[in-house]
Structures are given as C-alpha cells and as structure tokens.
Amino acid sequence: MLLENYLCSIVLIVLGLYAIITKKNAFKIVIGMGLVDYGINLMLVSAGFRVNGTAPIFDAPTQTQYFFVDPVPQALTLTSIVIGACVTALALSLVVKIKEHYGTLDTDKVRRLNG
C-alpha cells in the first residue's frame, strides 16, 4: 500500500514538471505547479504512515499501548497545502494580469524580457 503512495507521488511530480516544461499555456503551467505540490504532499503524508497505526490522539490517561501514525508529517502537510494554495492563487492573479497586458497566455509570446 505504501509503495503505491510513493509511486503515485513520483508520477504526480513528474507529470507536473512535464506540464511546466512543455505546455505553452500559462494557465496549464499553473496547473503543473499544483500537480508538483500535490505529489509532494502525498509523499509527505505517506512518510509518516505506519501500517495499522491509529490516529495520533491520546484517548485515555490510562492508555499504555500506543501505535500511532507519525503526527509530524501531517502537520507539515497542512502547512505545505496552505503554501501550495497561496502559490496557486498568486500565480493565477499574475496570469490574469498577463492576459490584460499581453492579450495572450502563450508563453512563446510573453517574452518581452530576454537577452
């Protein structure tokens, strides 16, 4: 089960990078950036997973046996998701502005700065 998670996350990251590198539409580049983020988040939350582990909550003060999944990566994943959402929002607002200024989203035409 964990192996599939890792494979899926790598596939997502590679697909995201593929989209960023090959797609000429600025909007699709933003989608690619999102995919990379999702892949990393999946890998992050899988890194803390333990088979048959329970949620990391102390339910009773008398409880002596614990077999938790690692809670730290879950906290990190939340942080990373929030950052990812912010990146997407900022990127999309820039895409809107690019459309206003250049009248196109084609990255081959948005290249006034070169050389």
Add this chain to the structure above:
Amino acid sequence: MTNHLPIIAIQVLFLGAFISGLVGYKSNSLRKFVIFLATGTSLVLTLMLFKPVMMEGQIISYWMGNWVPVSDWAIGIGLEVDQLSLFFGLIVTVTVFLGAIYSFKYMSKDNGQDKYYVVFMMLAGSVLGFVFTGDLFNMYVMIEIMTFAAVGLTAFRNHKAESIEAAFKYLVVGSIGSSLILLGTVVMYAQFKTLNLAQITALLNNAQHTPVILFAFALMIGGYAVKAFIVPCHVVAPDAYAAAPSSVSMLFSGIVNKAGIYGMIRLVFVVFASMNLPSMQFLLVFLGTITMFIGVTMALAQSDFKRLLAFHSISQIGYVLTAIGLSTILGLTGGLYHALNHTLFKGLLFLCAGAVLYSTGTTDLNKLGGLAKKMPQTAGLFLVGAFAISGIPPFNGFVSKWLVYQGTFAKSMETNNPGYVFVTIVALIVSVMTLASFIKVTQSVFFGQLPKEFENAEEVPLSMRIPMWILAALCLVAGILPTAVIDYLIKPAVLAIKSAGNYVAVMMGQEYATKIYTEGIAIPKYDYAMAGWNPTSWLILFGVLLIAFALVALTGGFNPRHIVGAENNNAKFDVFFSGEAAEHSHVAGNDLFWGLKHNLKGYFHFMHDVHNGVVNDYALMVVSTTALVMLYLFLLVK
C-alpha cells in the same frame, strides 16, 4: 536574556509588517514611523548578539515553546544562531534598514504603499528567520515566504507589463526550486524522523551516504542553486531585478541570493559535512566559475542599467561560490568576505540606479548621459560602488577578490591541480570585464553629453542619499581595515563552518555530541596570510593620485578644445571622435566595446538565444541542472 534576542529580532519584522498593514493606510508618516522602528529594532537586537556570539564565541539556541529534546530526540522547532548565522543575519538587518530608509522617498510617487511595506517587511523577516532557524522544514517555510514576498515585490509596479512578466517567471522557476527543497526535506525526514538540523548533522556523521540521502542532497543543492541564482538557474534573476523597484533590487542582491548561499553553505559544510570530498569541491568551484564568467559576459551585452547590474550580481555570486567551494580557510575567508562586500557595493549601485530612475524616469543606457553635472553626489557614490565592484584599491572589492585569487592559487599549489590556476585566471579576466562594463555605465550615464530631455534632472532628496553614503562609507571601511573585518566577522563564521560538532553540542547537549563525535570536536587552526596587501600604502597612493588629478583639473589640463561646425554629420561616427565636444554626439552604452561584441558575436548570439524569455525553457534548465547534479553525485561521490 540573550537567548530571546533572535526570536524577537525576527518577530519584530513580522509584527512591523502586520502593524504597518493595519495602521498604514491612515497616515503616511505613521507607517514610516512603524517601519523605521521595526527595522531599527531588529538591527539593534542583531547587533546586541554581536558581542556574545562573535567575540565570546557562544552559540545561541532557543526552543520554541520550550520544547527541549526528550531523551536525545528533538521534537520542537529550534532556533540556533551560530557565528555563520549571525554573519548573514547582520547582512540582512543592515540591508533591510537601509533599504527601508531609501524606500520612504523613493516609493513616494507610487500608490499602494501600504501593501508595499507589508510585503517588504515579510521579505525581511523571512530571510532573517531563514538564517537563524535550526530546523529543516522551517528553512523551507521561510524560503517559500521569501520567494512569495519577492514575487509580490517584483510585480509591485503592475501597470508595467514587464513587472508582471518577470514576476510570473520568477514564481514558476522559484516555486520549482522550493518544491525541490521540500522534496529533499521530505526524504530526509523519512530517513531520520527528525527535522532538527543539529540532530540530522549528528545522525549523518555516523551514517553511510545511501542513495536516498544522496537523492535528497542533490535535490536540495538544486533548490538552493535556484534561490542563489547560480548559472544555469539564474535566468529569471535579471528580469526580476530589473522589473522590481530599486530599493527591492537592493534587497534581492543583498539578501535574497545570500539566503540561497547561506542554505548552500549550511547544507554542504555543516549538515552533510561533504566538503572534504574533492568531487564536491570540484562541483561548487565549477558552478561558481561558469556563474562568474557567464554573468559578466551577459552584463557586457546589456543596455539597461538595472539589468546590467543584475548580471553583475550573478557574476559576483559566482566569486562567492567558487571561493567557498575551495573549502580551505583562505577560500572560505575570501568567499564570506566577498558575500559581505557584494551586499555593500551592489546595494550602493542599485540605489544609484534607483536615484537615476527617480530623477530621469529611465534606466536605458542609450538614452541617459551627462548626469554628473546634475547629480554630482550620485555620480560620486556610483564611482565608489563601481571601483569597489571592479576590485580597485582601496575599496573592499579588492580585498575579497585578492583573497579569492590567492585562495584558488594556493589550492592549486596544495593539490597539484593546474585546474585551479585556470580558475584564478578566469577570476582575473572576469574582474577586468567587470571594470570594462562599469566604464561603459559610468560613461553612458554620468559623463558625456547631457540629453536635452534631462536638463531638469535634480539631485535626489537627502533621505535617499543617506543610505547611499552609509553604504559607500562601509565599502571604504571594509577596504582599508581588512584585518579588523576578518578578525571580528569573518574568522568566527569560518570557524563555525568548519566545526559542525559545536553546532550539534549546543543544540542537542554536550553528552549527545560526545556520543556522536567520539574522537572529540576538532577546531581547525585559523591561519591565513594576505600577500602583498598593505591598505595604508594603497590609501596614500589613492590620495596622491586624487590630488594630482585635482591639480591637473584645476590648472585646466582637461579642458577640451571646442570644434565648431559638427552639427550635420554626427561626430561620434567619425574615426577619431574622442576629445571633441561636438553637440549631441553622446557616446551611448551600445557604442562602447562593440569591437569585442562583434568579434565574439557567435558567443554573444548563443547566450542571447539561451536567455530567450520563454518560461518553459527556464523551467527545463532548472530541472535538468538538478538532474545533472544528481547524476554527478550518484556517480562520483561515495
């Protein structure tokens, strides 16, 4: 009390961001007061750390919420300020303080200033947090906030298409870099189940470098190479530097790429302790050498003031990387010294570019000219910066460049490897080309003929000149007192780089460290000799030359002959035109060094095609660089 200083210094900057956002829209002066107070307090707090850390050699650790390690296992987030962190922390707070003062007047023509200062302070706080933190994930969060704020500031003048375009490219490439860093962090966590840098250092010290660790290492090197704008991940840097307001460009070259360099040093020297391997040294020196060479040749071909400075910024980071890649005491001293100097003189140059933009409204080298008559102070300060970056004594650039030359040469003597002599030669050539391109800027902006449209240009206000004067003074001080700078700033930082054991001992406890470092914590001997560098005599020589120049000028030695009747045919295209004062035949930026550019046009056309402005290609360059670094590490580093 001292323990709390770093966290307060960071919080003050973030608090300044939020408070200026809350109250700033009501009144301009209140907002300026808040910003001044916040940046000033942060500077004072960091300076208060100077005595205990730099002079007494303490390392300050602070556990957030007092989550100290339980049974040798770090759980909480810790701050750890060693001498290296404080060295970069001082660079950050000084730059931010001066940048904020400069912004007050410089940004007064723009609207939306309340938002500007919020993002400005976020940038400042995040970089300070980045250099002070002792936690791998915290490093990622801080550098992501930094990228975010930097993108926001690049896009600040969003009525210009160039700003938006640069910001979008910077965001795409920068977030690939951040993603690489995060992926590396995840892999490290999966291996070691801890995020504390000190503990990872300790665990790695005894662990085999498995392929998984090398994978994480390569990802992080790629990520921080993007953040430090190392060739070939540099392509978005000139766009962003040129499009951002000048006070922000100063922060970009002063602290944003320094953050990348800091991350690189922290990882390769302390955490992974990999710099005793010749193959790692070669990797950094190689990257540094191509960075300085490509940066400076691209700068020669530019016709925009700020874009040219941006390429120089990349080139100077190449010097820093080459020097620290040598991994000798001399090399590290030169590298850190140059990092400090680069912040000072490049900050000064960007502020001068901002002053020119403020007075004339353009930074196009082909339109400007003769501004020295209208803006004498800016011209003089620019000359100081240009001398410093070109490595002319007695300014600071000379000292650090000399250390770099000497370090590379000594390295080649040590290892019997003639390749390092080649690096010395490249460094010398790059320095000459730096001087050449600054002759071009000085000539085409400040000297020559004043175009008619700039006849009303005026000197910039005092509050913009004060930061420039301070930076110029610091340039001179760092040039004539190199031994003091090295003793009080550089030497402790270099020793901190070289002794990872202390870093672990302070954070995780002495007992833990002795368990890991069974052979004891070695403190390297610090010895260096600066051959043939006597600042006092150079200062005297400089003074004598200045007086001689002034005497000749006063006796009329430089008065050109006036030639009448050159209105019709523009004299600048004649074979001999120098020394003639023909009307409106200003030698513009593109007129200089065209012979060089013509003879090497193959190279220049190729480089122009590489910087083609298509964001997909830029992303490809970053990804393939990381892939190559990964391949290199897997093949050559055992």
